[in-house]
Amino acid sequence: MLRLHDTATGSVRPLALRDPGRFSMYVCGPTVYEVPHLGHGRFMLVFDVLRRYLTFTGLDVVHVCNVTDIDDHIIERAAREGRREPEIAAEYEARWWEAMDALEVLRPTAVPHATAYIEGMVDLVADLAARGSAYETDDGVYLQVDTIDGYGLLAHQPLESLRAGARVESSAQKRSPLDFALWKKAKPGEPTWPSPWGEGRPGWHTECVVMSLSLLGEGFDLHGGGQDLIFPHHENERAQAVAVGKDFAHHWLHNGWVTVGGEKMSKSLENFTTIAELLERGDARAYRLLVLRAHYSSPLEVTPETIADAEKALDRLDALARRLSLADPMDGPVVREHSAAAPAGVDEDAVSRFCVRMDDDLDTAAAMGLVFELVNRAHAAADAGETPAAQRLGATVALLCGALGLRLRATAGEVDEATERLVSERDAARRARDFERADALRDELVAAGWTVEDGPDGTIVRR
RNA sequence: GGCGGCGUGGCCGAGUGGUUGAGGCAGGGGCCUGCAAAGCCCUUUACCCGGGUUCGAUUCCCGGCGCCGCCUCCA
Numbered sequence: 001m002l003r004l005h006d007t008a009t010g011s012v013r014p015l016a017l018r019d020p021g022r023f024s025m026y027v028c029g030p031t032v033y034e035v036p037h038l039g040h041g042r043f044m045l046v047f048d049v050l051r052r053y054l055t056f057t058g059l060d061v062v063h064v065c066n067v068t069d070i071d072d073h074i075i076e077r078a079a080r081e082g083r084r085e086p087e088i089a090a091e092y093e094a095r096w097w098e099a100m101d102a103l104e105v106l107r108p109t110a111v112p113h114a115t116a117y118i119e120g121m122v123d124l125v126a127d128l129a130a131r132g133s134a135y136e137t138d139d140g141v142y143l144q145v146d147t148i149d150g151y152g153l154l155a156h157q158p159l160e161s162l163r164a165g166a167r168v169e170s171s172a173q174k175r176s177p178l179d180f181a182l183w184k185k186a187k188p189g190e191p192t193w194p195s196p197w198g199e200g201r202p203g204w205h206t207e208c209v210v211m212s213l214s215l216l217g218e219g220f221d222l223h224g225g226g227q228d229l230i231f232p233h234h235e236n237e238r239a240q241a242v243a244v245g246k247d248f249a250h251h252w253l254h255n256g257w258v259t260v261g262g263e264k265m266s267k268s269l270e271n272f273t274t275i276a277e278l279l280e281r282g283d284a285r286a287y288r289l290l291v292l293r294a295h296y297s298s299p300l301e302v303t304p305e306t307i308a309d310a311e312k313a314l315d316r317l318d319a320l321a322r323r324l325s326l327a328d329p330m331d332g333p334v335v336r337e338h339s340a341a342a343p344a345g346v347d348e349d350a351v352s353r354f355c356v357r358m359d360d361d362l363d364t365a366a367a368m369g370l371v372f373e374l375v376n377r378a379h380a381a382a383d384a385g386e387t388p389a390a391q392r393l394g395a396t397v398a399l400l401c402g403a404l405g406l407r408l409r410a411t412a413g414e415v416d417e418a419t420e421r422l423v424s425e426r427d428a429a430r431r432a433r434d435f436e437r438a439d440a441l442r443d444e445l446v447a448a449g450w451t452v453e454d455g456p457d458g459t460i461v462r463r
Numbered sequence: 464g465g466c467g468g469c470g471u472g473g474c475c476g477a478g479u480g481g482u483u484g485a486g487g488c489a490g491g492g493g494c495c496u497g498c499a500a501a502g503c504c505c506u507u508u509a510c511c512c513g514g515g516u517u518c519g520a521u522u523c524c525c526g527g528c529g530c531c532g533c534c535u536c537c538a
Contacts (some may be wrong), residue, residue, distance in 0.1 A: 009466095026537075036538090043538040073536075140538095155534070161465045165534040204536090226538030227468090233537090255538075256468085262530065266537055290516060293487070299469075299531075305488090313487045319501060319507055357477095365477045369486035376486095376503090383495090383503055435497055442499075453500050460501095 002054065002359045004222075005297060007230055007252035009153055012361050017218050017253055020038045022060045025051070026249065027211040028225035028233065029111070032092035033077050036099045037272035038287070038302055039258045039265045043226050046296045047253045048105040049404055050224075053358050056334055056403035064215050065108035066208060067093055069115050070201055085148070085191050086325040087113075099275035102284050104330070104405055112211040114202070117191045120210040121202040124240065125195070133243040134182055137173035141183040141197055144175055148239040151178075154252060155231040162231075180236050182206055198253055205236035212237075213246060215296055223249030228264075230254055259299045265364025273302070285407055286310040291362040292404055313372075315402065320375050321410035322460070323382060324394035325346065328410065346396040351372055354400050364404065371400050412462035423459050 017023060027047045030040060044065075049060045069089035078085045095105070098404040115123075125141055128134040133147045145151045151159050159178070166177040181203035186192040192199035212220060223234065225230075234252065241248035258265040265272050278287055279302075290310040294300045320326065333440045350370065357366040378393035401408055426441035442452050 028537080031536090039538050041538090044538095071536090081478045123487070155466075157466050157534075162534060165465055167535055207485095228533070228537050230467095232532060232535085257538080259531080259534080264537090265531065268537065289487090290475085295477075297468090298476085301475075303475095309475060312489095315501095316487080323501075363477075367477095369477065372486050379502055380504090430497085433497075439498070451500065454496075454498095455501080 001362055003254055004251060005361055007234075007254050007345040010156065011149060013251075017059075017220065021058075022062065022220070023054050023352050024062045024064075024216045024220040025065075025222040025224060025429075026064045026216055026220060027108070027223075028206070028208060028229055029065040029067050029108075030093075030096050031071050031073060032089045032096060033071070033073040034092060034267060035095050035274050035276060037265060037267070037274050038278060039226065039256075039272065040096075041099065041275045041278070042258050042291055042300060043224075043255050043285060044100055044105045045103060045291045045405075046226055050362060051106060052405045053362070053403055057355070058335060061109070062216065063106075063108040064110045064112065064212065066211050067096075067111055068204065068207065069093065069113045070191060071114075071204055079189070092141055097278075099279075100236045102279050103275065103288060104284065104407065106405075112209075112215060114207040117207060117210050117214065118202060119400060121206045121213060122183075122193070122195045124206060124210055124244065125202070127244050127442075128240060133177065135426065136197055138185070139173070140181045140185050140200065140203070142174060142179040143236070143239060143243070144177045144183050145180070145239060146176060148242055148259050150242065151237065151239055154238060156236045178232075180205060180232065182240075205233055206240065208233075209237050209240045209248075212249070213241070218374070219250055219368065221249070222253055224253040224255070225257060227254045228266075237375065254300045255296045257356055258302050260302065262299075262301070264299075265302070269343055276434075278307070282307060283314060284390060286314050288404075288406055289314055289368070292368050292406070295365055296362055316372070316375060317397070317406070320378055320394060320397060321408040322412070322462075324378065324391060324410075326408055326410050327395050328399045329398040329406055330405070330407040334399065334402035345392050347374070347392055347398050350393075350396050351399065354403075364411040367400070367404070371397055374400075412460055415461060419445065419461060423461055426452075427459055430459075 003012050004015050005012045027043070030036065045194050047063070051063050055061050070085060074085050074088050076229070078088045081088070121177055125134060128143060129136070129141060134143050135143050146159060152162055154163060163176060163178055182194060183197055183202055184200050185197060186199040186201070190201065192201060212223065223235065238248055260271045263269065263271060286307055287310070290306060291300065292303065293310070354367050356372055357363045357370060358376070374397050378390050378397060381393060382390035400406055422445055426438050429437040429441060445452050445461060449463055451463070453460045
């Protein structure tokens with residue numbers, strides 16, 4: 001069974017499933033007003049890997065990831081560009097999924113949008129007010145955090161310390177700087193929805209409470225996101241659930257930052273690289289591999305150097321796939337139970353060692369270490385002429401890469417006719433032992449950007 | 464100020480109370496190859512500092528130093 005760090009308890013503990021065989025998780029998704037950067041890519045990859053791994057172990061995974069399609073940033077951008085908010089949201093959501101598709105992040109099983117749940121949010125806020133946990137001011141409705149049992153649980157700080165450190169200016173009518181907006185009363189020109197407190201829109205922290213409980217029900221298994229969501233976002237979500245007496249997430253999981261020069265990559269620091277920029281330069285799989293080679297909770301330094309490093313490592317996997325003609329593990333569903341039926345069979349011992357590592361708080365870095373160990377053994381077996389053993393190890397590599405969402409490329413890619421001709425010409429020259437001619441042809445191919453490999457079955461070119 | 468994280472070889476990055484501390488990249492030597500490429504074999508380099516606990520600590524505890532983060536929108 002998978003053991004995972006739980007932010008609520010600060011310890012690694014077994015992931016307990018509410019429903020046997022079924023895993024439910026809610027991951028806080030994007031506010032769609034800007035293109036996604038590598039930090040977003042990381043958290044989506046981390047939870048994608050969690051999902052894939054649990055699927056691999058035979059669980060049914062329900063993965064909800066919301067889209068915040070109304071908030072201050074969207075309104076601001078719409079105003080600046082003289083456009084309507086839904087148009088902004090739709091545009092950036094499209095670009096979000098485009099990037100995630102390119103990273104081969106599986107589409108979540110449900111993608112609720114905040115604006116589709118306004119009524120539920122109004123009901124929740126009314127409920128909170130009726131219970132005396134919320135109060136109305138001139139500009140909105142606020143949750144009074146000192147009415148919440150255990151406020152500060154996720155932040156691991158008592159209410160007093162949080163209050164002492166609060167940097168936010170307390171508005172005149174807020175009873176505490178930590179009280180947060182559940183409902184914001186309409187300002188001129190903003191999109192609004194009706195409510196008992198007049199026209200307005202919901203505060204950010206409310207949507208996830210309503211959407212997670214609506215789609216997953218009480219006591220769902222896991223709630224996740226980046227570490228910067230721990231406080232105040234997740235703390236405030238939890239506060240609302242506690243106030244209305246709902247059993248909320250049973251496990252909280254947060255991933256570490258992408259860093260640049262040791263600093264957090266973020267929109268506000270403007271030190272971000274977009275996913276689109278990454279994809280222009282290189283293989284999307286290299287980023288997944290880079291993410292996999294670090295523990296999800298650690299900061300991850302992303303630079304052209306670390307990406308190039310990952311691309312080299314990827315070459316090593318692809319080289320094995322080419323040598324053994326491994327099937328791309330991403331072509332079909334990758335479920336452990338099916339593995340025994342794989343044509344060449346797999347090394348069950350390696351698979352269980354892999355699972356031990358993954359079950360230990362999703363230690364993908366150690367798991368990848370094992371995969372590369374298998375790559376080495378597969379090559380060594382092939383060198384020794386032990387074909388069945390090599391195939392078996394290769395099939396295991398493919399299976400495990402598939403469990404992590406890492407595609408293998410056994411083919412060299414499209415080779416055009418002119419190149420094809422040069423290759424066969426060179427083969428002919430080599431057969432005739434005309435090496436001068438063969439080398440000249442290779443130079444020509446290399447100049448065109450090809451890598452030339454003379455194998456036992458003839459020459460392969462690849463880019 | 465409060466709270467939390469991190470500090471491992473040239474780089475990235477796991478892990479562990481103990482004879483031989485993953486893995487990738489990079490470097491060196493060799494094998495294979497017509498020469499390469501790919502691959503294989505061998506190999507160089509590390510646990511921030513100071514105490515403590517221990518037969519023994521990189522791993523546990525305490526104290527430093529350094530870096531980063533959260534406490535405000537933020538994955």
